[in-house]
Amino acid sequence: MSLHIFINELKGLLPKGSLLSRVLKIALLLVAIACFLGLEVYIYLALDGQLKDFSSFGSGDFLLLFLFVYFFLSVLASLPLADRCLYRKLDEEILSPLPVSDDDVILGKGLYLYVRLVVSTLFLATPLLIAYGTTSNMMPQYYVLAVLYPFVVSFVAIGLLLALLPLYHRLARFMKGKFLLQLILGAGVTVALCFLYQYVLELFLNIVQGSRLDSLFSASFLSGLHEAAPWFIPVSNYFALMSGGDKVISNLLYLLGAILLMAFLGIYLLTYLYRSNKEPMAEEKKKKREKKAALRVLSPFKALLKKEFILLFRNGSYLFSFSSLLFMQPFLSYVVIASLSRLLYSNLAIFLKYFSELPNGVSLLLLLLFASIVSSGAADGITREEKGRLFLKTSPLSPFKMTLAKLLLPLGVSLFSFYLSAIVLVATGEIGVPLFFVALVSGTFLVASVSSYGLLGDLASYSARVKGKGFFGSLTAIVSIAFPLLIALVHFALMFYSGLPSFVIYLIEVAFSFLLLLPLPFVPRRLDRLYLEMEAGV
Amino acid sequence: MKIKKSLEIDVDKIANDLSQNAVSIVDVHKSYGDHEVLKGENIEVRRGEIFGLLGKNGVGKSTTIDCLIGAKDFDQGEIKIFGLPIDEYPLEVKSLYGYVPSEPLLYEQMTGYEYLQFVASAYGLSQEAFDKNLAFLDGAFQLGEEALSRPIGGYSHGMKQKEGLIASLIHNPKLWILDEPTVGLDVMAYETLLDMMKRYRDNGNTIVLTSHNIDLIADVTDRVAILNEGKVATLIDFHKEPQKRKDLKLVFFKVYGAKLS
Numbered sequence: 001m002s003l004h005i006f007i008n009e010l011k012g013l014l015p016k017g018s019l020l021s022r023v024l025k026i027a028l029l030l031v032a033i034a035c036f037l038g039l040e041v042y043i044y045l046a047l048d049g050q051l052k053d054f055s056s057f058g059s060g061d062f063l064l065l066f067l068f069v070y071f072f073l074s075v076l077a078s079l080p081l082a083d084r085c086l087y088r089k090l091d092e093e094i095l096s097p098l099p100v101s102d103d104d105v106i107l108g109k110g111l112y113l114y115v116r117l118v119v120s121t122l123f124l125a126t127p128l129l130i131a132y133g134t135t136s137n138m139m140p141q142y143y144v145l146a147v148l149y150p151f152v153v154s155f156v157a158i159g160l161l162l163a164l165l166p167l168y169h170r171l172a173r174f175m176k177g178k179f180l181l182q183l184i185l186g187a188g189v190t191v192a193l194c195f196l197y198q199y200v201l202e203l204f205l206n207i208v209q210g211s212r213l214d215s216l217f218s219a220s221f222l223s224g225l226h227e228a229a230p231w232f233i234p235v236s237n238y239f240a241l242m243s244g245g246d247k248v249i250s251n252l253l254y255l256l257g258a259i260l261l262m263a264f265l266g267i268y269l270l271t272y273l274y275r276s277n278k279e280p281m282a283e284e285k286k287k288k289r290e291k292k293a294a295l296r297v298l299s300p301f302k303a304l305l306k307k308e309f310i311l312l313f314r315n316g317s318y319l320f321s322f323s324s325l326l327f328m329q330p331f332l333s334y335v336v337i338a339s340l341s342r343l344l345y346s347n348l349a350i351f352l353k354y355f356s357e358l359p360n361g362v363s364l365l366l367l368l369l370f371a372s373i374v375s376s377g378a379a380d381g382i383t384r385e386e387k388g389r390l391f392l393k394t395s396p397l398s399p400f401k402m403t404l405a406k407l408l409l410p411l412g413v414s415l416f417s418f419y420l421s422a423i424v425l426v427a428t429g430e431i432g433v434p435l436f437f438v439a440l441v442s443g444t445f446l447v448a449s450v451s452s453y454g455l456l457g458d459l460a461s462y463s464a465r466v467k468g469k470g471f472f473g474s475l476t477a478i479v480s481i482a483f484p485l486l487i488a489l490v491h492f493a494l495m496f497y498s499g500l501p502s503f504v505i506y507l508i509e510v511a512f513s514f515l516l517l518l519p520l521p522f523v524p525r526r527l528d529r530l531y532l533e534m535e536a537g538v
Numbered sequence: 539m540k541i542k543k544s545l546e547i548d549v550d551k552i553a554n555d556l557s558q559n560a561v562s563i564v565d566v567h568k569s570y571g572d573h574e575v576l577k578g579e580n581i582e583v584r585r586g587e588i589f590g591l592l593g594k595n596g597v598g599k600s601t602t603i604d605c606l607i608g609a610k611d612f613d614q615g616e617i618k619i620f621g622l623p624i625d626e627y628p629l630e631v632k633s634l635y636g637y638v639p640s641e642p643l644l645y646e647q648m649t650g651y652e653y654l655q656f657v658a659s660a661y662g663l664s665q666e667a668f669d670k671n672l673a674f675l676d677g678a679f680q681l682g683e684e685a686l687s688r689p690i691g692g693y694s695h696g697m698k699q700k701e702g703l704i705a706s707l708i709h710n711p712k713l714w715i716l717d718e719p720t721v722g723l724d725v726m727a728y729e730t731l732l733d734m735m736k737r738y739r740d741n742g743n744t745i746v747l748t749s750h751n752i753d754l755i756a757d758v759t760d761r762v763a764i765l766n767e768g769k770v771a772t773l774i775d776f777h778k779e780p781q782k783r784k785d786l787k788l789v790f791f792k793v794y795g796a797k798l799s
Contacts, residue, residue, distance in 0.1 A: 176691075295655050297668045303659030306652075307645065314647040387643040393609040395660050396633035464611065532625075536609045 005108025068232035114158040121150035145242040159262025166273035186324035234258040304405035322377035326417040333421040361491040368484035371418040375447040378410035379454025389536040399531035442513040449516040463533035553712040558621030560744035566615035577768035590759035591748040636706035640718035642698035650686035661709035675704040695722035756786040
């Protein structure tokens, strides 16, 4: 039975659609993986060369640190997937009446999670280990063990993952319904990721520029890392075995100990807590009572706005695709634009003497792209309704009113976040005042277009008479990426070839933004039709 | 299809116009791709009656309801509610009925109270009417303050069904459309629903009810249509043929050419 469960989970990974589309998807995936591996090995080799010059301990300690951090990150990143996989409600409903034990379920799904960990480690860690081997002239057995690395280390990882899962599941349950807490946590994680991104970007820029790494790593950090490296269990033990170190027995014992301890802890804890975790928690029944006195009947439009707020900000799936990004957009825009400007000014200083508008064009492009990505995160207002979509069809409210409420809230907060980003950039001197105004106009039109056309496209996807997301769906996909690129292209082309004064070019860019409004007259008619054609039901 | 934009019509006056049937379905066709589910369906539901729709799986009961409430577009024919064509006056028509789907379709992120508040606001109910209706309906279905204060996502199927029942009646509609409403309800809630349906009808309102539960249909309905192959195969008026309440199961099996063991 465990094998059936395992195979069933694996089937879920296979691409869907016609044979041709499946082949294309697999081919695209392979190309993406190949590109990723190429970039990964290139960065590593570039770093390896610099680290060997910079640190007397070579790049081995850094590699160990990376593998150790990746080991924990892969476990933490797999927790939501493991939670969805092991506590999936549909599975529970299907499997609970069948003679299938919890052990079978845990074994089958645990095996699936193990395979996923192995595959991800195989793509991320093994190429680095092989690259390290080639630069350090390792013996042949090193490479064999490097290929086996994901299989061995993932044993410890799966144990740790299963051991942490009950805790994560309870935490996730506790967080369910605590929307403010979710938002704070989401924003916190996004901030941390932004800092990490900034750090990695700086490292990358140093590599590209061929700068030394003194500013990033101190001597005490290097010696501390060297001393700590042997304690990166189980990564360091396996690495020592691969490299043919002298403490073979002790490293082997450490490794086996880690595997057994984690396997025991993981399987024991999860099996022990699996059943009780599936039962509703007692705390859930003790929810704070809402005062009935606060139940005021609102105007229909206010009620619709309130509903949209609840659907958008009390829905965990929007946490990282929209809500947190709203908070982080100003910070992220600043970090990326400031870093790239630095890169341009330090590497293309002479070129910029002739084409001084290049950094401005890049800043405008990035600012618009960020705004477009954030706003498109909430443009699926009809899908967001989930089961409540039937209400849209049966309520006595006009489609226009319902769409307006669906549009206003995400549009308002997206614009607010975008304006804040632009203000941060102009206040810190990253963009000039004229570009700030161009960004405001273009960005406003772009966000408004992505939000409204995206909503219509989403609406079209529920019509029995429209294939896919229809004209407006395609338009959103094109506008969200093509418009920022078009503006950047116009900017570069005119700056390089026209010889026009900057303010004229800015005006032309603003004029181009009005193109986004061209489909607007067709919206009300299309909206009525799509609402009529939208099918909802059980 | 043309929508009348004007909201000048008096919905209350239309709902009280006794010359019109509550529901009129005339020659309605509906297909899903190449598969035609409704093949010229004709149904008239009179005012003040409980009208039952019976049929085995896949004969078009739910599609009929979906077309009636406007959740699904139909290919041909006409549907009127209290004399108003639903495709010309969709908003006016929607304010006249309350609907309970076979599977509760609610906003699961909202609490029970928030959902009811939202529905009442959408229907433009006065505060006084909302408070009064909520107190009455919550008293009848016994969902309770504790449950209503929790997010709907945490409700059991039966609780969601009760929430859906309360929401469907909160605006005091003239027509109550129920699609398999008893699934998941406990015995007490089931009896309450039966009692509520009868009281609702006795107050001059109309109910359209679909169910697989033949005993329920035989117990509460005034007339029943048995559907087969996308049309009404048999129409029974229990006031004219009262003995058929007992024999409804036999009639049902006969329609599909099966024998009751």
